Amino acid sequence: MSAPDALHLRIERLLRRPEEVRARVPWWSRLRARFFGVDETFRTVALEDAAARALTRDTWPGHASALIAELEENVALAEHRVAAGEPVASEDLMWLASLHRWIVRVEEALDRPHALDRLVRGLGRRPLDVRPGPRPPRTRAIDALLDEAAHETARLGRRQRLLEAARRALLDGGGADGTAKRIVAHELAQVRRMIASGARADIDLAHQIESAIARRAPVATTLAAAASYLGGHHDAHAHVHDRLARPLHDAPASDVPDAIPPALAARIERAYDDARARLERDLELASPARALALRRRRSFVAPGAHLAAMRAMLAADARLEIGGALSQARFLAEDPRDEEVAFPAERMRLAHARSVEDLRDAVIDDPRRVVHQLASGELLVRRHLRPRRTDRARSGANAEVRLFLLDGSTSMHGARARMRDAVILAELAALMERLEGGGRVQQLLYYRFFHTESEPTRRVRTLDEARRAIDDVVGVERSGGTDIERAIVDALREIEWARRHDVALTRAQIVLVSDGEATLDASAIVSLRERLGVPTRIAIVALGGEGPSLRALADAQRRDGGARVFYHHVSDVELEAWERGDGAPSPSYAAQEPPWDEISALLPSSGVPDEDPRPLEDALAELGISDDASAARLDATRRDLRALEARFDRWLPALPSGPDTLAGADDDDDLSRTLDAIAVLETLDTPGVPRIERMADAIAVLVRVLHALAITPARYAELIARHPARFAAPIAALRRRHGR
Structure with missing residues (x-):
């Protein structure tokens, strides 16, 4: 029996049959452990070393032997604790089991680069980063959300939504869990690459x-x-x-990242080529001082700079959360139609006659057959048409209007300027993708560069405007001082002015991208924002240096309204790494021609089976998890809205506003953990997704998070019944968001 197989049996024995462990440990070891105790802690030296290095097929054998040896020591330590009658936390035993499974899966995936990539860089590597010991409830709740994303292997769109929710939850927590953030960013980038290479998200x-x-x-x-x-x-x-x-x-591997559509990549490359040609022309006529500044910019637009820009775009898209892209709304939409008129018009079509009155416009080729053709429905008549346009109220999704304030000062150079441009380029790319896809979503964004003076605000709502915006972002050199407060105040006043002239801008979210090398009065900005009377939030992306003023502005907004405020700080070291695309390259997803004859020979025994939810329900029941999670997903698949709404109402009921009963010590702890679980649901804010899908996601995530926090369904129902006032507001907000 191999060492991994033997370890598997020993871990299973610890989990399921601890009495057998006591019988297998020699009597003198049990006696020594009982009298002297087992004070050692689990060893993680090999684990720390593997987690800190880039694991590849070539480096794995050395790490594998060290990891297995260390795992054997830890299993032996757990066995001695059990033999001595000392308690071993179930979390520690589950940690040993998950680490063992991870080692076995990596061994199996060495010849499958895509599977290996998930295990060493994506969600599959999480056992490598977890350490024994208790974890805070908030962390366990986020872990459960990541587990739900990891188990979504069928639909890329749902996996992406869950990953984006995890990214928001990590940002809301404000913690420094850099490993989890890197894993989520890697997973989002892979999903983006798959979709760009031809996979359908839905x-x-x-x-x-x-x-x-x-x-x-x-x-x-x-x-x-x-x-x-x-x-x-x-x-x-x-x-x-x-x-x-x-x-x-x-x-x-292609130089151009495969997550960038070819047309967009070509547009960005051309914008850099044009900027480089313009710079060379300007150099010929520039004064000495001006020529010095232009030579500094030459490296920024040098050949190959467009590749660095696209790598930075992908990093910005995967790592920076600045708020939801869509919001539910009702809006007036133009409904063009043709109406029939009784007089000649520019357009005409042929239709079948409906009555005798249509004979005057009939197309008669043989008068003897008119009566027969009219009776049989074969007679054609002329219909004159004119266009008619009406506005109809429709419900749908509005794009979250964003006003990007981009720092164009001299201090924003090199990788800082590259990431600043990448943030707006990534948003323009997403806008172009939605515009090309059509649909009922209203698309709009604004951006403005600022330095010593603020440039005019540019509005982008069409594909042509988006393409021109790419040329403007890349092609214009910007420099000067940094006056962040003035730029924000000008933007807020422009929004106030827009209440009379540009209604769309009144619901804008401001996204500030700066290095923070300036001071500002956060309280004054928050006060001015409140005077507008519109829900204008200021998301902040601090590049390079982290001035205290930007952090103070984010904190002041949270204190003022308690709303989610997105704040990111990216150091210069990280910016340069994102620009270079550091890290082991992921395997390609670009389609290739497979050997179809060989594939055909394998097909008879390999049809795609219909998915049966019963094995999953049985497995969940064995783990003590309610099967409502899988049942909700099945309801959504069957489009059974009535059953799903009833299930949603059971888990998130409309609560009365009556007083709570007195909470005991146990209730206090369980209440806190349950509220943490409900807070995680708030990150699933994806109004562009059909309501039936959002309700199923809410139920599935809630069930999984409650299980991770050791709250049973019965205990959850008891808590919301005993303390309706504590749950009424957050559950009511969730119900409104899901149309209940």
Whole structure:
């Protein structure tokens, strides 16, 4: 029996049959442990070393032997504790089990680069970063949200929503859990790459693979690689997916990040080429002082600079949270239609006659057959049409209007300027993607550069305006002093003026991107914001230096209204790493032509099975988790809105505003943990997603988080019944958000 297999049996024995452990430990070891105790703690030296290094197929063997040896020592230590009658926390035993599973899975994935990437850099590496010992309730709640994302292996769109919620929860916590943030950023980047390479976000991956194989479409290789990364393919056809993904294992890496659409990449490259050509022309006529500034900028737009910009764009998209992109709203939409008129008009169409009155406009080719054609419905008549436009009230999603304030001062140079530009370029790219997709979502953004003076505010709402904005961001050199307070005050006053002239701007969120090398009066800015009478928040991205003024502005907004305020600080070291794209390169997802004849030979025994929810429900029941999570997902799949609404009302009921009963010590602790669980649901704010999907997500996440916090469904129901006043406000807010 191999060492990992033997360890598995010993860990299972510790978890399920501790009495057998006592019988297997020699009597003298039990006696010594009983009299002298077991004071040692779990060793994590090899674990720390592996977590701090980039794990690859070549470096893994050395780490594996050290990790297995250390795991054996820790299992032996746990066995001696059990033999001595000392308690061993279940969390520590689960930690040993998860670390063992992770080692085994890495061994199995050494020949599958996409699966290995998830295990050493994505959500699959979390056992490597967890340490034994108790974890705060908030951290466990976020862990449960990440677990829900890790278990979503079918739909990329839902996985992305859960990851974005985890990113918001990590930001709200204000903690320095840099590892979790890096994992979430890596996962979001991979989902983005899969979608950009041809995977659909809203269709089950298994069915996409089946369809692509039937059509012999090269995108099947992308989908198989995505399934390998997510780890969700069925054993019955895993070998087909592995063979499909094999052409991508050794595919040459492209200089252009594959998450950037080719048309957008070409536009950005052209903008940098134009900026470089313009700079060379200006150098010929520049004064000595001006020429010095232009030469400093030459490296910023040098050949290859567009690649650094795109790498920074991907980092900004994956790592920086500045608020939801959509909000529910009712708005007037133009509804163009054609109406029939009784007189000649510019347009005409042929239609079937409906009555005798239509004979005057009939197309008669044989008068003898008119009566027969009229009776049989074959007679054609002329219909004159004119356009008619009306405004209709529609409910849908509005884009969250954002006004980007971008620091163009001289101190914003190098990687700082690159990331500043990347933030607005990433937002422009997202806007262009939504505009090209069409739909009912109202799309709009504003941006303004500021230095000693503020530039005019630019409004972007069409594809042409977005393309011109890319040229403006990349092509214009900016320098001068930093006056952040004046820029913010000007923006707030512009929003106040817009209440009469540009209604869309009144609901704007300000996104400030600066290095913070200036002072400002946070209280004065918050006071002016309140006088506007509109919900204007100021999200902050501090690049390089972290001036205390920007942090004070974020804290003042939180104290003033308690609203979520997004604040990011990115050091110069991180900025340079993001610009270079440091880290081990992820395997490609760009579609390749697979060996179809070989794939066809494997297909008869590898059809995609229909997903049966019963095994998942049984597994959840064995773990003590309510099956309402899987049942809610099944309701959403079946579009059973009535059943899902009833389930939602059971978990998040409308509560009366009556007084609470007196809480005991146990209630206080459970109340705090339950409120933490409900707070996690607030991060699932995705109004662009259908309501039925959002309700199912809320139930599934709540069930998982409550289980992670050791709150049973019965205890949860008891708490909300005993303390309605404590839960009424947060649950009412969630119900409003989900249309209940």
